Amino acid sequence: MRNKRGIARLLKNRKGEEPSEEVSVHVIFIVLNLVFFVALLYFVSRASSGATILEERYAKQVALMLDAAKPGMIIHFDFGKDLEIAKKNGVTLENILRIDNDKKEVIVKFTSKGGFKYSYFSNINVQKEVKPNQNRVILTIT
């Protein structure tokens, strides 16, 4: 209640009339500043969690893991919260990660338009298994 009274008092001038021009200017100034900083934060957060960046990052991560992997290894790959970004873009867990054993390529896609491709140099075969209830992909090296 006190707050409401305080704001009302602020918006009215000393004589209890409608908000003065000076107060309106202050309010507009604060609102514009807030809009500016919120827009800036939104832009930065969107840029840092962009799907294209995730695609490149995961493709290179998986390829590096496969380069270092040896037959008999089992790799559990958890996409964590990034899975939500893929789902928003209409990509399911089964389609996020593709491994081409013939071309020795890893393709990661977080958008329906395309993905990022990166090759691994080790001559291994990879079997992919998806565990949708655990949000993870299991890679078995043979």
Place this chain on the structure above:
Amino acid sequence: MIKSKKGGEKVLSIWWFFCLAFVGAGIIIGVLMFYSAEMNVNNLEADTLANRIADCISDNGYLKEMQNFDVYKECKLNERFDETHFFRVSFYNQDSSQKATQHTPQQAILVLTSAFSGGAPREVISQISKPIEDLMGKSTSLENICKAEAGLNKALNFPRCIKRVYYLHYESVFKIEGTDVPISDDVAVWITAVSNQQGERVSI
């Protein structure tokens, strides 16, 4: 805030919004530059390649037999990636001054003196002094770029090169006229690994 002619505070100053725009543009440009910069993992890739080769040419700290050694098969490397990857494995004496031979000179002298009292035949000497051949990939041009890169302070879009030295024990059996003469020594194994893979966006 700037005072108006009447002495009041002029809050919505054009200069304030100019400052905001300037700061905003700076942050946007910085973020775009940061996230559009390539995530280069070529160093890590070259490092992994060097480790993989070191792992497959050695066995518990001992150098494997290098005669007829198929590095692609033994190290499970894919030959398709010779365009983007390169490696060279060189074998040197322990002090790294000379190429390691199948049998080091000191051992050769011991072997020769024990086996031949009147001087060793030429073919035996050539066999002993034969250096262990380098194991290497096909794209030697990548290695040349690495040499050029070494002279530059900063090179963009150049392959990343890694050099590693491993010391391994070497044991072999030298056959002279049906007699097995066991010999052993330490060798310095120089591994150069290069990666120049960029990756690409695909539409699927």
